Amino acid sequence: MRSKIKIVLLSLTLIFMFSVSASAQDPKDPQTPKAVLKAAAAAKAYVAKQPKPREPRDRAKVADKSDYCIDCHREKTPGIFEEWVLSEHASLGIGCNDCHGAYQSEKDSFLHAGRFYIRTVVSPARCGRCHKQTIRGFANTAHARALTNLEEMKADDPRYPLIEPYKESGFAECRACHGTRIAVSKDHRPTAQTWPNHGAGRINPDGSPGNCAMCHGRHRFSVASARQPEACIGCHDGRMYPEGEIYARSLHGLAYRDEESRRNLKRPYFYCDSTENTAPTCALCHLNGAGQGLITRHDPAWRLSHNLTHPEALIREVKGEPQTRMRAVCEQCHAASVVERFLTAADSELQRYQDEVVKPKLAQFEKLLKKKKGKKRKAILVDYADFLAQSKAYRLNLYMGHPGRTER
Ligand code: HEC
Ligand code: HEC
Ligand code: HEC
Ligand code: HEC
Ligand code: HEC
Ligand code: HEC
Ligand code: HEC
Ligand code: HEC
Structure with a gap:
């Protein structure tokens, strides 16, 4: 307990020192060291507030028939x-x-x-x-x-x-x-x-x-099988749903295949460490109790701040701070400031892409679709679906793949 208080006091002092030393910078620029440190501190504070992972033991009634x-x-x-x-x-x-x-x-x-x-x-x-x-x-x-x-x-x-x-x-x-x-x-x-x-x-x-x-799966109902990317890509893969492919091609997907011989998905809590699980999987980022106090979530939206699958990439209106939760996952394996830079770049490129590319295209398609009926409409719908698939992939690549990559 006493050491906890010490850590809190120490970090408060540090935050105070940094905020004084960095106060000359433009606080609105998300790239300033001040903004980066503030976000990193928020993620740390979030993790510190989480309850200790609970033992996942609910009640059981033993069989009769x-x-x-x-x-x-x-x-x-x-x-x-x-x-x-x-x-x-x-x-x-x-x-x-x-x-x-x-x-x-x-x-x-x-x-x-x-x-x-x-x-x-x-x-x-x-x-x-x-x-x-x-x-x-x-x-x-x-x-x-x-x-x-x-x-x-x-x-x-x-x-x-x-x-x-x-x-x-x-x-x-x-x-x-x-x-x-x-x-x-x-x-x-x-x-x-x-x-x-x-x-x-x-x-x-x-x-x-x-x-x-x-x-x-059934009837093993194992936690380990749900932690594999394979549990997700049965649905999250294909032309309209590019998540599987994006992951497979990312450095994370590469690291996942690389760690095959030492991977251990059976551990009670599937957090990363240097000996076994060093690559993040779909479940680790989106659902898992990921160590450091993050508990298992069966709601895949819990750590999402956007709706990237929606053409307008709407900001999610949810309680709490979803990006802080996601960052807390990343920070098991990456330096907080690197994660912050990566996500800041993604956020700002997302905005540019939506404003300059997606919005005008959506307006164009809306006009076209209003006028056309029958066969002509069907032809436009094919192009429309193509555009939606491609722009979705671009957005997803910004956050969990190769930023700036267009799927063709
Ligand atoms: C005497 C043998 C026997 C017993 C006892 C038995 N089953 Fe079955 N069960 C079968 C057979 C054989 C089939 C396949 C039936 C078929 O294909 O028509 C089956 C099929 C099933 C199915 C699929 C049914 C469907 O049509 O969708 C379920 C579920 C099932 N059993 C569960 C149970 C449960 C639970 C119990 C115990 C409460 C049980 N069985 C007891 C023999 C048995
Ligand atoms: C923890 C819950 C659970 C237990 C315990 C369980 N089942 Fe099932 N069973 C399921 C689920 C879930 C399905 C899939 C049906 C569905 O789509 O919901 C299923 C499907 C089935 C089917 C039909 C599917 C097929 O492939 O034929 C049979 C038969 C069956 N179970 C038999 C059994 C028998 C026999 C046992 C005991 C040895 C058993 N189950 C124990 C949850 C359970
Ligand atoms: C009669 C009570 C009961 C029912 C019904 C039941 N479970 Fe369980 N289940 C338990 C208990 C108790 C445990 C062990 C403690 C824990 O991990 O929560 C468990 C464990 C699990 C685990 C963790 C296994 C592991 O590898 O650690 C999964 C996943 C699971 N259950 C899924 C299901 C699913 C899916 C169904 C419905 C198809 C189901 N359970 C129905 C009582 C039940
Ligand atoms: C059986 C098919 C299926 C499987 C398996 C599946 N998903 Fe999904 N997932 C969907 C569908 C369909 C949606 C979109 C639902 C909607 O928004 O209406 C979705 C949505 C999502 C979302 C967006 C959530 C939101 O609130 O918009 C995430 C993140 C996600 N899934 C992650 C996963 C992960 C991680 C796994 C594996 C552990 C997984 N999914 C397994 C079908 C699946
Ligand atoms: C291969 C599995 C698969 C099939 C088949 C599939 N979907 Fe999906 N669908 C998904 C997944 C996974 C998501 C969520 C991830 C994403 O959008 O990239 C989703 C999301 C969606 C969404 C966005 C939902 C929302 O509210 O955010 C729409 C709309 C949609 N699907 C329509 C359809 C239609 C219409 C069909 C049938 C013609 C269809 N899907 C067939 C897997 C599938
Ligand atoms: C989208 C995929 C997905 C679906 C759907 C899903 N689970 Fe899970 N579940 C997981 C993953 C991944 C884990 C491992 C989480 C971890 O490592 O922290 C898990 C862990 C569990 C556990 C053990 C940890 C805990 O929270 O106690 C239980 C029990 C469980 N699931 C039961 C269920 C039941 C019951 C349902 C249906 C209501 C369900 N799951 C639906 C992916 C899923
Ligand atoms: C390194 C962590 C990480 C891994 C691994 C990962 N994702 Fe993601 N995923 C993210 C981040 C970050 C976002 C964007 C979050 C945001 O801004 O809302 C995202 C977004 C998504 C979305 C869009 C949700 C929405 O509506 O905005 C889906 C669907 C999804 N991921 C599914 C998957 C699937 C399926 C896999 C595995 C094949 C996977 N993810 C692997 C981190 C990850
Ligand atoms: C379980 C550990 C783990 C987690 C969690 C994790 N990563 Fe990674 N990440 C890796 C590994 C391993 C690599 C491969 C390159 C390396 O060794 O650094 C990597 C690579 C990267 C790269 C490429 C770095 C470069 O120099 O090009 C970025 C960017 C990245 N991760 C961002 C994220 C983000 C954002 C999150 C959270 C949403 C996240 N990671 C979560 C382990 C992880």
Whole structure:
């Protein structure tokens, strides 16, 4: 405790000294040492305020009926059984029935093996019975809202022309990543049209949105598998969604492949150190409890200050200081002043790019799209999608790839 007070006093003195010595500079210029030091101090202070990483132990109820399931399923579906045996759940006595068990009255429950009422689809609400911390706020994350965001998009949104052609089919072409509304047929089982589905924002039979298995897999439900970039690039990759490629080509992606032989994603807290995990992954920057007091977040927006995927690159209106949170991640591995310089450059190039390139183009397309109908409109939409994809990639490259790179 006493040493903490000493550190606080010392840093206050330092901040005071620097602010006196640097006060001659223009405080509005984000490149001044003063601004850099101030931001670095804010990030340090933010980290210092964070609670110590909590032990991720929620309550568990031990299995009852699951013994019967296991006896039969170890023969009928050995693959599922083996995956489950390897899980933390199995070692804690959490069995099949804890997740699949259902009441007869529920609309997706059916009689199984002659005596058990079960359901096939296990919703986040079910996981949330035990994982109370994780489920809090989960329904409002971009992932859980991935389908409803499309359904509710307003006609004046610059992204609307992209989704318009798919509205009528209920976004059938988008279901793989954005999700389906899972329907239940007369036999109380999910319909073939709507499940199996792995989409981020699928609506489950109980009405709850989202899908925990999309990152954790099943039935191992491991933390390590969700920490790999591979857990994300199933969706975050492709022409319209360039994050995977951008990461793979970045120095971070290179470092990730380089560290293969010493990587350890199984550690209770996946923070970086000089012996094992020296490369950041998607999850480390966006979701992880990243050491230094940063705790696990299942909301990928928690550390985001912009909406870079939106053509207008809107500033996010969120509580707190998302960029300070992100910087706290970077500062595990980089000098604070370097990170600050990098992000400051990104912020100012973003503004220039939006003003000089994106805004005029958006206005141009808006005019064109207003006039044209039918085939001509379709042709313009192809160009429009191209432009949106390219400009998104440019913005993302500024923050997590090669700044200044255009994807072609
Ligand atoms: C006597 C053997 C037996 C027992 C006991 C048993 N199962 Fe099954 N289960 C099967 C077989 C066989 C299938 C595959 C059925 C099929 O393909 O029609 C299956 C399928 C399933 C499915 C997929 C159903 C679907 O149609 O979507 C789930 C989920 C499941 N079992 C869970 C459980 C749970 C949970 C228990 C324990 C409460 C359990 N099983 C007990 C044999 C059994
Ligand atoms: C921690 C929760 C959990 C536990 C424990 C669990 N499951 Fe599952 N199970 C799931 C989830 C999630 C799915 C994927 C369904 C979905 O899309 O929601 C699933 C899917 C299934 C399916 C259908 C998918 C397929 O590939 O056939 C079967 C069968 C099944 N589980 C059987 C079992 C059996 C048998 C056990 C026990 C050995 C078990 N489950 C334990 C959560 C669980
Ligand atoms: C009956 C209670 C219960 C249910 C239902 C349940 N879990 Fe768990 N789960 C636990 C407990 C207890 C632990 C161990 C403590 C911890 O890590 O939180 C755990 C651990 C985990 C872990 C960490 C494993 C690791 O490698 O450290 C993941 C991921 C997870 N559960 C995901 C899920 C998902 C996804 C579902 C729903 C499909 C689910 N759980 C359903 C109780 C449950
Ligand atoms: C390969 C997986 C995948 C498919 C298929 C897919 N999307 Fe996406 N979509 C994503 C990902 C990942 C994001 C978020 C990252 C990004 O925008 O770069 C996203 C974001 C979006 C957004 C921005 C959402 C917002 O509110 O910020 C729109 C609009 C969108 N998708 C429309 C569609 C439409 C329409 C389809 C079907 C024609 C579709 N997507 C198919 C993965 C996919
Ligand atoms: C099953 C597909 C899928 C997987 C797997 C997936 N995502 Fe996403 N992600 C999406 C979609 C779709 C969106 C856009 C949702 C929207 O804005 O409507 C999205 C949005 C995001 C966003 C923007 C958040 C926001 O609030 O706008 C981030 C950051 C993100 N994902 C990170 C990740 C990371 C990190 C992983 C892996 C650990 C991951 N995603 C795995 C589909 C996926
Ligand atoms: C976008 C991908 C993604 C989705 C979706 C996701 N998780 Fe996770 N989850 C992760 C990652 C990555 C970690 C490891 C975080 C870390 O290392 O700090 C994790 C860690 C966990 C842990 C252990 C750490 C903790 O917070 O206690 C549990 C339990 C867990 N997830 C449960 C769930 C449940 C339940 C759901 C659905 C409501 C879910 N996850 C959905 C990516 C995801
Ligand atoms: C070194 C840390 C780092 C890594 C690794 C990383 N990102 Fe990012 N990501 C960022 C930063 C910083 C931003 C921009 C944050 C801001 O200004 O809002 C960003 C932005 C995004 C966005 C746009 C969100 C929005 O709407 O603004 C998505 C989607 C995304 N990342 C997904 C991913 C995926 C998927 C991976 C892995 C393939 C990944 N990221 C790897 C740091 C990282
Ligand atoms: C887990 C450690 C780790 C984290 C966290 C991390 N990086 Fe890195 N970063 C590296 C490694 C390793 C390299 C490869 C080059 C090197 O060895 O410095 C690198 C390279 C870079 C480079 C290229 C440097 C150059 O001279 O061209 C930049 C810029 C960068 N990172 C910015 C960031 C930003 C911004 C964040 C946070 C959003 C971040 N990094 C988070 C480990 C990390």
